[in-house]
Amino acid sequence: MSGSPRAAYLPDGLPIPVPENDGLSAPYWAGLQQNRLLVQRCPHCTTWQFGPEWLCHHCHSFDVEWTEIEPRGRIFSWERVWSPSHDALRGRGPYLAVLVELPHAGHVRMVGNLLGDPLQTVIIGTDVQGVFEHHHDSVPRYSLLHWTNHRMKAVR
Amino acid sequence: MMARASGERTLRGRVAVVGIGETDYYRHGESSDPEFKLALKAILAACSDAGLDPREIDGFSSYSDDRSDAGRLAAALGTRRLSTTTMQWGGGGGGCCAAVANAAASIVAGLADCVVVFRSLAQGQYGRFGQTGGIGTVSGERAYLMPYGVLAPPQRFAMRVRRYMHEHGVRQEAMQAIALASYHHAQSNPRAVMFGKPLDPEKYNASRWIAEPFHLFDCCMENDGAAAIILVPEERAGDFRNKPAYILGAATGAGYRSGAIPHNSPQYASASFETLAPALYRMAGIRPADVDVVQSYENFTGGVVMALAEHGFFKPEEANDFLVVDNLIAPSGRLPLNTSGGNLAECYMHGFELVIEAVRQIRGRSVNQVKCNDVAMVIGGPMVTPASNLLLGSGATL
Numbered sequence A: 001m002s003g004s005p006r007a008a009y010l011p012d013g014l015p016i017p018v019p020e021n022d023g024l025s026a027p028y029w030a031g032l033q034q035n036r037l038l039v040q041r042c043p044h045c046t047t048w049q050f051g052p053e054w055l056c057h058h059c060h061s062f063d064v065e066w067t068e069i070e071p072r073g074r075i076f077s078w079e080r081v082w083s084p085s086h087d088a089l090r091g092r093g094p095y096l097a098v099l100v101e102l103p104h105a106g107h108v109r110m111v112g113n114l115l116g117d118p119l120q121t122v123i124i125g126t127d128v129q130g131v132f133e134h135h136h137d138s139v140p141r142y143s144l145l146h147w148t149n150h151r152m153k154a155v156r
Numbered sequence B: 001m002m003a004r005a006s007g008e009r010t011l012r013g014r015v016a017v018v019g020i021g022e023t024d025y026y027r028h029g030e031s032s033d034p035e036f037k038l039a040l041k042a043i044l045a046a047c048s049d050a051g052l053d054p055r056e057i058d059g060f061s062s063y064s065d066d067r068s069d070a071g072r073l074a075a076a077l078g079t080r081r082l083s084t085t086t087m088q089w090g091g092g093g094g095g096c097c098a099a100v101a102n103a104a105a106s107i108v109a110g111l112a113d114c115v116v117v118f119r120s121l122a123q124g125q126y127g128r129f130g131q132t133g134g135i136g137t138v139s140g141e142r143a144y145l146m147p148y149g150v151l152a153p154p155q156r157f158a159m160r161v162r163r164y165m166h167e168h169g170v171r172q173e174a175m176q177a178i179a180l181a182s183y184h185h186a187q188s189n190p191r192a193v194m195f196g197k198p199l200d201p202e203k204y205n206a207s208r209w210i211a212e213p214f215h216l217f218d219c220c221m222e223n224d225g226a227a228a229i230i231l232v233p234e235e236r237a238g239d240f241r242n243k244p245a246y247i248l249g250a251a252t253g254a255g256y257r258s259g260a261i262p263h264n265s266p267q268y269a270s271a272s273f274e275t276l277a278p279a280l281y282r283m284a285g286i287r288p289a290d291v292d293v294v295q296s297y298e299n300f301t302g303g304v305v306m307a308l309a310e311h312g313f314f315k316p317e318e319a320n321d322f323l324v325v326d327n328l329i330a331p332s333g334r335l336p337l338n339t340s341g342g343n344l345a346e347c348y349m350h351g352f353e354l355v356i357e358a359v360r361q362i363r364g365r366s367v368n369q370v371k372c373n374d375v376a377m378v379i380g381g382p383m384v385t386p387a388s389n390l391l392l393g394s395g396a397t398l
């Protein structure tokens, strides 16, 4: 990994995210590599949508647009994972995965890791800020979106 | 219990389970038989239980992408005439009741006369569910989860259960009670993989976390084996060896955008039964209070909490009071639950062992037999899309 002062949250070796063969999610993954968070929004009925789909689930328009939004949200749920289910995670110890809702984007939700102490107390409803993690040296290259407390962010 | 209105579209009372069969149950990877042979053994055991010539089977129904192909089974068994071959969409155990419903629907619609419903699993041959390896790149739903270490089933479901606990104040003890009840029942079931291995609260609490809020004992086992049942139309129900168990109702599916990825289902803190439970009760013409015994699929105990609440046995806010061991064990509990030991302690046959236990309860032949045994419920894999459920009843319910 390069282009970031921080090591990856999880070790290399986990499956690498790529767009589907039909390209549906390509703008999302390309956006992350440019520090941009893109989600779908329907220009006809203003419905937000994530994960992506070929049409708006509300009005069935096929003209759904990718819209850049601020990577901030609040913790909707969380888990602390202890049991490794992949060779790359053996001996890694516990890690945190959070489900973050984005109230300013139709309350869509996305999963990421919560940076900081994996044993920290996690409170549902806490505001969090997005942090891009770049794997520019990976083949294929990709980027992830993690989350951190506002307060932690201020200290950094 | 209500009579059937004329022209009503229903399965109620029109199909009977007349045979049940299982192989021995093994820890994962320990079956010396390959998966296809296990399927054949379970089907023949179900035919033998019914007193049925296996060549009379004319339909096959399964779920969760079962690998034992219906055409190959029919050829191997010498099936004289193959009629219906149905596979329920969706992975995991969400289809364990839907597979029964699909078979029953085939019979009611006149597409088939004698259908076997089955599940076969040899994880030694095909790899375990709890481990993920050998995958280079991922797309679609998995791309939004796996790079963040959300790979295996416990990781995929723990956040859903955590949110439910948060919304309704459910405590860890409610989940513990479900695990204790399953292990309690397994101790009088010699078929159970966990027979002779009792569980108590200390052992539960001391067990390692898999993914909080799931301890080791909140998670199903992984096993090898196969299980099968034989369905025939009601008019033939009396032609076989055992007391028939009639289908009172079944439902399959999920609510509005339940399958929205990743974790974007509007009803996220849910086991996916908000639309299915009312549909099941409506078809069966009964209420929760009429149910004598419940087999509820436990991929994880937290899913059982949600599933039972969504079927109206208690309100979510009452989960801590209702889910105590005394209420959940046969024969005396208010709602005897997973009376064979289920996925946690009997055998993880993707919930098909739960269907078989429900039939045993209706027959009066369970090793943990409940006293009132006219109505038995099965709830399929929770938290997935589609899910499914099933009500079986004795002849007295018709």
Ligand SMILES: [Zn+2]
Pocket: A042, A043, A044, A045, A046, A047, A056, A057, A058, A059, A060, A061
């Ligand atoms: Zn729209």
